[in-house]
Amino acid sequence: MQIKHIARIIAIATALVGAQAHAAAVNLISDGGFNIGAAYNNYNYANGFHGTMTGKGSPWTFTDASGVANHAGAWGGLASIDSVAFIQSYSGFTSNTPTVSQSFSSNASSYIVTFDLAQRPGNRESLQVTLDGQVLSGGLLTPASSAVSSYSYTVSGLTGSNHILQFKGVNNSGASDSSLFLDNVSVTAAVPEPETYAMLMAGLAMVGAVARRRKGKQAA
Known part of the structure; x- marks a missing residue:
């Protein structure tokens, strides 16, 4: 040679x-900032409780008490600075398994998942994050306060080219009405x-x- x-x-x-x-x-995720899905100064639910996510053009899939708030003053004004996804547990709904998810395509086997999360003021809502069913962080995430916190996790050993990232609300505190706010979601190949x-x-x-x-x- x-x-x-x-x-x-x-x-x-x-x-x-x-x-x-x-x-x-x-970023393999589309609209990680949730800018599509709600009109200005409004919020839309997947279950149609207030507005509706149907036909809004968002690449995300929302179920039950989840949706997008765009500069809305609800929930203590936490969504007033930007568009965010909300994941709410509310005893008034018959079905109470709110999820926000998106599928993406990539042949990589390892990914870095990052996102911002904030608690509704005075709440203790929890979140389970999965990528292809693999639970990130080893369990539930429970933000300490309404201050926005950033999270980053590496997921390895995945196969195939089609993947699903899911955020699932878990009412771990037993409150009758509690919410989380999700923003700036990113998935990149490691x-x-x-x-x-x-x-x-x-x-x-x-x-x-x-x-x-x-x-x-x-x-x-």
Whole structure:
């Protein structure tokens, strides 16, 4: 193997690493900020309790007491700064399993899931987040307050090209009416760790050393 051939391999490997890093930065989720689904100064429910999500064009799927609030003053004005998804548990509804979900396509096996979450003032609503049925965080998330908190999780070992991200409200406190607010959802393909790159380059260097040794023997 010639040195220039090895250099070509290294260049290709470097280009592939760069391309993978660029691809990983692309958000695989559409409308992660929930800007589609409710008119200004309004909020719409999937179950039609107030407004309706039907035909609003959102790429998200909403069930039961969930929907989108757009600068609405309800729920303590928490949705007044931006469009958010709300996930509500309310004893007045016969069905009480609110979910917000979206499907996406990718052939990667590992993903980084990030999102913002806030509690309705004075509430203790919980959230279960799953990607292809795999529970993130190992259980339930319960934001401490109405202050917005950011969360990030890495999910690995997934197969196939079609995936589903789901947020499910869980009324862990037993309150008759409690809500969570979800925003800035992102799913990106996870790139290999720096250690993986180091192993790749070390392997290429080893190949080069072997090639040089063989070339030296042939010259002798």
